[in-house]
Amino acid sequence: MIKDYFQLPWREIKRRKLRSWLTLLGVIIGIAAVVSLITLGQGLQNAIEKQFSALGEDKLFITAKGSALTPGLSTDAVKIRDKDVKVVGRVSDVRKTAGMIFTTARIEFNDNVRYFVVSGMPTDPEERALLGEAQSYKIESGRSLEKSDRFKVVVGFEYTQKGLFGRAVELGDSLLILNQEFKVVGILERIGSPPDDQSLLIPFDTFGDVFGTGDEVGLIVAQVQPGEDTSAVGDEITKELRKSRGLKEGEEDFSVQTPEQLSAAFTTILDIVQVVLVGIAAISLLVGGVGIMNTMYTAVLQRTKEIGVMKALGAKNSHVLTLFVVESGFYGLGGGLIGVILGIGFAKLVGIIFVAVVGPAFLSVEVNYSLVVGTLIFSFVIGCLSGLAPARRASQLNPVQSLRYE
Amino acid sequence: MNKIKKTKKNYNSNGRTYKPEKKSEKHMKDPIISVRDVWKTYYLGENVLNVLKGVSLDIFPGEFVSIIGPSGSGKSTMMNMVGVLDIPTKGKVLLKGKDIAQYSESGLAQLRGKSIGFIFQQFNLIPTLTALENVIFPTIFQGVPEKERTKRAKKLLEIVGLSDRMRHKPNELSGGQQQRVAIARALINNPEIILADEPTGNLDSISGKQVMDLLSRLHREEKKTIVLVTHDIELVKYSSRKVYIKDGIIQKITHNHHG
Numbered sequence: 298m299i300k301d302y303f304q305l306p307w308r309e310i311k312r313r314k315l316r317s318w319l320t321l322l323g324v325i326i327g328i329a330a331v332v333s334l335i336t337l338g339q340g341l342q343n344a345i346e347k348q349f350s351a352l353g354e355d356k357l358f359i360t361a362k363g364s365a366l367t368p369g370l371s372t373d374a375v376k377i378r379d380k381d382v383k384v385v386g387r388v389s390d391v392r393k394t395a396g397m398i399f400t401t402a403r404i405e406f407n408d409n410v411r412y413f414v415v416s417g418m419p420t421d422p423e424e425r426a427l428l429g430e431a432q433s434y435k436i437e438s439g440r441s442l443e444k445s446d447r448f449k450v451v452v453g454f455e456y457t458q459k460g461l462f463g464r465a466v467e468l469g470d471s472l473l474i475l476n477q478e479f480k481v482v483g484i485l486e487r488i489g490s491p492p493d494d495q496s497l498l499i500p501f502d503t504f505g506d507v508f509g510t511g512d513e514v515g516l517i518v519a520q521v522q523p524g525e526d527t528s529a530v531g532d533e534i535t536k537e538l539r540k541s542r543g544l545k546e547g548e549e550d551f552s553v554q555t556p557e558q559l560s561a562a563f564t565t566i567l568d569i570v571q572v573v574l575v576g577i578a579a580i581s582l583l584v585g586g587v588g589i590m591n592t593m594y595t596a597v598l599q600r601t602k603e604i605g606v607m608k609a610l611g612a613k614n615s616h617v618l619t620l621f622v623v624e625s626g627f628y629g630l631g632g633g634l635i636g637v638i639l640g641i642g643f644a645k646l647v648g649i650i651f652v653a654v655v656g657p658a659f660l661s662v663e664v665n666y667s668l669v670v671g672t673l674i675f676s677f678v679i680g681c682l683s684g685l686a687p688a689r690r691a692s693q694l695n696p697v698q699s700l701r702y703e
Numbered sequence: 704m705n706k707i708k709k710t711k712k713n714y715n716s717n718g719r720t721y722k723p724e725k726k727s728e729k730h731m732k733d734p735i736i737s738v739r740d741v742w743k744t745y746y747l748g749e750n751v752l753n754v755l756k757g758v759s760l761d762i763f764p765g766e767f768v769s770i771i772g773p774s775g776s777g778k779s780t781m782m783n784m785v786g787v788l789d790i791p792t793k794g795k796v797l798l799k800g801k802d803i804a805q806y807s808e809s810g811l812a813q814l815r816g817k818s819i820g821f822i823f824q825q826f827n828l829i830p831t832l833t834a835l836e837n838v839i840f841p842t843i844f845q846g847v848p849e850k851e852r853t854k855r856a857k858k859l860l861e862i863v864g865l866s867d868r869m870r871h872k873p874n875e876l877s878g879g880q881q882q883r884v885a886i887a888r889a890l891i892n893n894p895e896i897i898l899a900d901e902p903t904g905n906l907d908s909i910s911g912k913q914v915m916d917l918l919s920r921l922h923r924e925e926k927k928t929i930v931l932v933t934h935d936i937e938l939v940k941y942s943s944r945k946v947y948i949k950d951g952i953i954q955k956i957t958h959n960h961h962g
Contacts, residue, residue: 301843308831606827609788610841611816611892613809697789700823 306624309596310631317628320592324632325639327582328676332640332668333647334578338571340648340662342564348490348658349560356427357531358559359385359517359538362550375550379512384541388533390525395424396514398504404497405473407464415474415497417504420444427518434496439468439483446500450474451483453496461495474499477507489656527555586683589628593621593687597694604691605699614692621688622681629680633673641669733800734761735895735928736785741794743780743951754780756951757794764895767922767929769939772948779900781948782932786819786898787811799895816844820889822918824901826881828873828888834860834880835869838887845892852891859887863917879910886917896928897921903938915941 310317361375379396386394399416419425420442428434442451456466466472470481479499488494505511521530531553538551597604604617641664648662743755754777762768762785770785772778783789784796787803790811796803798818806814815821828837838856847855860866863883873881882902889897899918903911919941921927931942939945940959947954 304836305829305831312831602827603829606821606823606829607844608812609786609815609821609823610888611812611844613812613844615809616812616844697783700788700827 302619302623303627305620306627309600309624310627316592316595317631320588320628321632321635323585323588324582324629324676324680325585325636327578327585328633328636328672329640329643330578330581331575332637332672333643334571334574335668336641336644336662336665337647337660338567338574339665339668340644340660342567343661343663344657344659345563345567346560347661349556349563352556352559353520354556355521355523355525355527356556357519357521357527357534358554358556359519359534360515360552360554362552377514377517377551379514381538381541381551382514382517384537385517385519385534388519388530388537390522390530390533391519392522393423393427393520394517395419395421395427396517397428397501398510398513398515400508400510400515402475402508403473405476406462406466406470409462411461413495413497414492415499415504415508417501417508417510418442418498420446420500420502427520434488434493434498435486437484437486439481441483442498442500446482447503448477448479449482449500450479451485451496451498452481453485453494454487455491455494456481456497457484472497475507487656488658489652490658491655493658494656531555582679585632586629586679589625589680589683590687592628593625593684594690596624597621597687597691600691601694601699601702604694605696605702608694608696609700617694618688618692621691622684625684625688626677626681629683630673630677632680633676636676637669637672732764734797735764735799736760736762736930737795737797737800738781738784739795739797741784741791741796743777743784743789744792754951755784755791758784758948758951758953760785760946760953760956762896762928762930764928765922765926766944767919767931767942769931769933769942769945770948771933771936771939771945773934776949777951778932778934778948780951782898782900782930785896785930786821787815812844816841817892818894818896820892820894820897822882822885822889822897822899822902824904826873826878826885826905828881828884830873833870833872834865834876834884837873837884838891841888841891847892856887856891859890860884862890863887877910878906879913882906882910882914883917886914886921890921890927894927896930898930898932900932901934902931903935904933 359377359381361377377396382394382396385391397416397418399414401412402415404411404413404415418428421444422441425441436451437454439451442449450472452466452472455461459465466481466484468481468484471478472481473479474497485494485496485498499507505513519530519534521527535549535553538553539546539549542550544550607617607620644662648660651660738758738760741755741758742753745752745754758777758781760781770778770781780789784791787796787798790796790804798814803811803814828834829840832840835853835856838859839852842852842855857866857869860869863886865880865883865887868876868880868884873884876884882905897918902914902918906914915938918929918931922929922941929942931938933939943959945957945959947956
């Protein structure tokens with residue numbers, strides 16, 4: 298019986314192919330836009346979460362307050378210094394700590410001037426390993442920074458391309474960082490995200506001298522003892538830092554964050570951006586719905602006589618209503634189906650192009666099956682809702698007048 | 704239609720006095736449809752249009768009744784009353800003794816689907832459905848099990864001689880074939896009454912005769928009550944009783960004993 302209520306509407310849709318396609322088009326565009334935006338947004342989140350989880354569950358990040366997202370030189374009075382690193386290191390259950398600092402600086406090479414981020418890194422291999430692990434730095438050629446190094450620099454992958462300075466940077470070349478000459482001793486492996494691949498790593502002490510920051514630290518990474526609860530250790534660090542800095546509870550001018558908390562800060566922003574974009578895309582879906590409504594009103598008009606015949610043959614108002622609602626639901630579902638395919642296809646394409654051009658670090662497009670199913674149900678419902686008013690009109694037609702309608 | 708004689712003016716001369724129709728000995732049973740002093744009035748802006756002016760007619764089970772009248776006579780409205788497609792402005796229509804005014808819109812639809820089979824001048828098949836599906840179509844609204852309805856529809860198509868056309872769509876069938884599909888469709892719910900509105904109006908004379916012979920056979924062999932609405936005096940020879948209608952009033956009723 299239920300089959301009957303699908304067969305007839307389906308035949309009607311097939312009967313008027315051009316009109317059906319035009320109607321579907323509106324829904325297709327709307328659904329494709331929504332699906333591709335959601336898929337891309339999720340791809341972005343996936344990538345970011347992957348990056349943060351690569352930092353390791355056992356690490357804590359300590360920064361001056363207000364610089365959580367962009368650790369570096371804090372411009373206000375609040376500063377974290379080398380002694381804070383020591384305080385953190387003394388907390389029991391903290392296995393190891395490392396501090397680093399970075400800022401944007403003027404770089405000159407091959408008579409070209411550009412601005413890049415320069416990082417002051419520890420020269421102790423273990424400390425650097427802690428940071429290096431967190432930032433996934435691996436040496437491709439040359440060597441890492443050593444304890445005795447002063448004006449030495451390890452450069453990111455992109456410096457080996459001609460694009461940055463018109464000439465590839467090679468081992469042994471000299472760069473001018475803030476007018477101070479640095480010798481290239483190592484080149485990093487490609488990471489896939491431009492900021493990482495544009496790294497310039499110099500010794501921490503040299504950074505302090507060149508930039509006049511002394512023992513200021515932009516970011517402390519603390520690794521907890523294996524098996525310890527990261528956030529509990531985080532609370533302990535907060536307590537100790539408060540004590541050493543003479544602050545009361547609630548007055549902290551620093552923040553201690555787990556990788557999860559860091560990524561949550563990013564994804565919250567992404568969520569907001571995504572909601573706005575999807576909202577805009579949803580407007581086109583609304584237009585698609587209006588298209589269905591228009592088609593259905595036309596269909597009711599064109600099939601007035603048929604409706605009269607149905608009623609003469611014993612169709613109740615509810616039967617006619619159901620038939621027309623299902624028909625418009627089909628428009629929604631059909632548009633949804635094609636829209637989902639196109640939307641995901643588009644997102645995949647963008648993903649492939651993005652990864653090829655920029656690298657894999659920022660976008661990881663995956664098909665979300667609950668999104669697919671949800672969208673199909675949603676589009677069917679949109680179709681049904683759009684057809685409700687026309688279907689009501691159809692169902693309430695007077696059989697005598699409809700039969701006479703030509 | 705100029706043959707209509709304006710005798711028997713005593714029938715509803717003022718449109719109000721209703722004299723119960725005398726039952727002939729042939730029809731001692733209760734009427735299956737009873738139209739009692741029915742008025743139908745349309746209001747078109749300021750104009751009041753009385754399409755039926757106090758019409759009374761009893762139709763008995765197993766009868767073949769023709770309702771004859773020129774266009775604008777009110778015969779279509781009469782058909783709507785008999786087919787419970789419409790309700791009277793005044794007066795009563797009884798189907799199997801029950802006043803149709805008691806029914807809701809859905810109730811009437813249900814009743815129509817079960818008790819009345821419609822045949823239209825323009826066939827009115829659903830263009831997207833095959834012949835077989837068209838015949839099955841009215842059962843959807845009655846909830847007939849799938850197996851049974853398909854069996855019944857195939858048998859009916861066999862009766863109307865279209866077994867080899869079951870999978871054809873209406874636009875692949877001739878007018879006569881379409882009308883025969885429509886007849887099969889009218890029979891699918893096994894209704895007591897077949898209501899045919901100008902069934903040959905769009906057909907050539909040979910197809911028209913086939914259709915009328917088929918209706919005649921249904922009347923004789925299946926004992927169906929048939930109500931034929933037409934302006935074509937040629938067709939009425941098939942019927943046992945002829946009701947002449949003009950200007951919303953029944954002009955005369957004649958019996959045809961060989962019908």
